[in-house]
Amino acid sequence: MNPTIELLKSHRSIRKFTDQAIPRELFVELIRAGQSAATSSHVQAYSVIHVVNPQNRQKIAELAGGQAYIAECSDFLVFCADMKRSTGAAERAGADVVRGMTEQLVVASVDTALMAQNVAIAAESEGLGLCYIGGIRNNPAEISEILHLPEHVYPVFGMCLGYPDQRPEVKPRLPAETILKEDYYQDEQDEAQVADFDATMNTYYLERTGGNKDTNWSEQLKPLFTSKLRPHMKDFLHGKGFRME
Amino acid sequence: MNPTIELLKSHRSIRKFTDQAIPRELFVELIRAGQSAATSSHVQAYSVIHVVNPQNRQKIAELAGGQAYIAECSDFLVFCADMKRSTGAAERAGADVVRGMTEQLVVASVDTALMAQNVAIAAESEGLGLCYIGGIRNNPAEISEILHLPEHVYPVFGMCLGYPDQRPEVKPRLPAETILKEDYYQDEQDEAQVADFDATMNTYYLERTGGNKDTNWSEQLKPLFTSKLRPHMKDFLHGKGFRME
Numbered sequence: 001m002n003p004t005i006e007l008l009k010s011h012r013s014i015r016k017f018t019d020q021a022i023p024r025e026l027f028v029e030l031i032r033a034g035q036s037a038a039t040s041s042h043v044q045a046y047s048v049i050h051v052v053n054p055q056n057r058q059k060i061a062e063l064a065g066g067q068a069y070i071a072e073c074s075d076f077l078v079f080c081a082d083m084k085r086s087t088g089a090a091e092r093a094g095a096d097v098v099r100g101m102t103e104q105l106v107v108a109s110v111d112t113a114l115m116a117q118n119v120a121i122a123a124e125s126e127g128l129g130l131c132y133i134g135g136i137r138n139n140p141a142e143i144s145e146i147l148h149l150p151e152h153v154y155p156v157f158g159m160c161l162g163y164p165d166q167r168p169e170v171k172p173r174l175p176a177e178t179i180l181k182e183d184y185y186q187d188e189q190d191e192a193q194v195a196d197f198d199a200t201m202n203t204y205y206l207e208r209t210g211g212n213k214d215t216n217w218s219e220q221l222k223p224l225f226t227s228k229l230r231p232h233m234k235d236f237l238h239g240k241g242f243r244m245e
Numbered sequence: 246m247n248p249t250i251e252l253l254k255s256h257r258s259i260r261k262f263t264d265q266a267i268p269r270e271l272f273v274e275l276i277r278a279g280q281s282a283a284t285s286s287h288v289q290a291y292s293v294i295h296v297v298n299p300q301n302r303q304k305i306a307e308l309a310g311g312q313a314y315i316a317e318c319s320d321f322l323v324f325c326a327d328m329k330r331s332t333g334a335a336e337r338a339g340a341d342v343v344r345g346m347t348e349q350l351v352v353a354s355v356d357t358a359l360m361a362q363n364v365a366i367a368a369e370s371e372g373l374g375l376c377y378i379g380g381i382r383n384n385p386a387e388i389s390e391i392l393h394l395p396e397h398v399y400p401v402f403g404m405c406l407g408y409p410d411q412r413p414e415v416k417p418r419l420p421a422e423t424i425l426k427e428d429y430y431q432d433e434q435d436e437a438q439v440a441d442f443d444a445t446m447n448t449y450y451l452e453r454t455g456g457n458k459d460t461n462w463s464e465q466l467k468p469l470f471t472s473k474l475r476p477h478m479k480d481f482l483h484g485k486g487f488r489m490e
Contacts, residue, residue, distance in 0.1 A: 031425050174280065
């Protein structure tokens with residue numbers, strides 16, 4: 001296993017950071033490393049908002065569900081899927097542009113994620129820690145307002161970056177054989193494999209909490225799907241011009 | 246710049262591969278490295294189909310727009326957003342599951358992309374080359390049929406993996422200052438910056454083709470947005486249970 005693969009496999013979310021600031025030069029280097037990720041048809045359908053204003057970081061921390069580390073970390077980023085820049089460029093070049101297609105939502109969301117994951121790996125390769133913030137989508141309209149996001153731009157997730165002040169364990173993942181399938185999708189063994197994984201996760205939670213958190217993977221997923229998680233997303237995206245046509 | 250960041254910044258798509266096969270052990274290691282990526286609420290909303298059957302690879306190569314390297318590379322993967330496994334697990338645990346939410350499309354697509362990007366980096370760290378195949382979405386219904394993809398699973402993109410038999414240049418990216426914004430989205434300088442980037446890309450295309458390809462970024466984007474690119478995606482996703490509610 002080479003050091004890069006070792007680095008990838010040692011990922012865990014960091015939610016507690018020292019006061020040390022990331023040097024500006026390194027910070028920009030992380031962004032450049034992000035931009036080197038593959039991009040669909042070279043569209044580069046993303047913008048990254050570096051939230052520096054402390055009041056805004058505090059507000060976003062609350063809107064994302066009370067995640068204090070958004071205000072506390074060295075640098076906080078909001079990764080946005082951006083169809084404005086590329087469609088604008090095509091329009092100025094004379095194209096009669098069609099916006100709001102479902103495909104464009106997929107392209108821009110995927111482009112943004114590939115880019116962010118490169119930023120994450122670059123950061124970890126420099127000893128930094130990070131945490132993705134999906135909670136941005138708890139209140140995407142309010143957060144878009146704070147960041148002045150225009151139409152055809154939507155905040156996909158945030159990312160806290162800084163020097164780690166904790167060393168959490170690596171969280172287990174499903175066995176490779178559960179998610180990797182040869183030639184055809186088949187899931188006859190899913191139920192048994194998930195049961196095994198539930199046992200793995202139960203041990204993980206119990207050990208981490210001195211016996212207090214007696215739960216497993218399936219149990220933890222329940223609240224995500226029983227209620228309509230983030231039911232505003234459709235209307236929010238429509239309002240931002242991602243009409244999913 | 247550390248070796249990992251150097252690796253990230255040297256990414257380019259590889260479309261020509263030697264006959265050398267990726268050892269199975271290494272291949273599985275790449276998948277495991279992929280699974281170590283961050284995942285929203287630990288959902289791990291992806292499955293990867295390893296397409297081994299040569300006839301199926303040939304068919305997919307055609308359906309993806311005639312991309313022969315899909316059939317030629319050592320290993321071809323289709324990365325699928327999978328909401329079936331996790332919602333099924335929650336259901337067996339007693340949850341009254343809601344499916345088809347827009348949020349779930351975003352979560353599963355992002356999870357899949359983060360995972361795939363880790364696979365890509367792990368591969369490149371071992372001297373392999375790769376190429377993402379968005380062309381999978383040219384004919385997603387036919388490809389889903391070949392791969393027996395069930396409801397709540399959709400193919401986001403493919404990936405060709407193998408030992409590179411070409412050394413293409415690194416393709417330029419937009420300047421970091423174009424995509425990185427402090428505190429607020431602003432794009433007053435976008436037009437000027439895109440014009441500069443168009444000049445950069447014009448030089449790149451001319452040099453790479455001995456003067457034959459006289460185009461730029463904005464021009465290259467035009468066909469993507471003038472016609473309705475992949476207008477079937479909405480109905481296809483709806484049919485797969487991603488109803489974007």
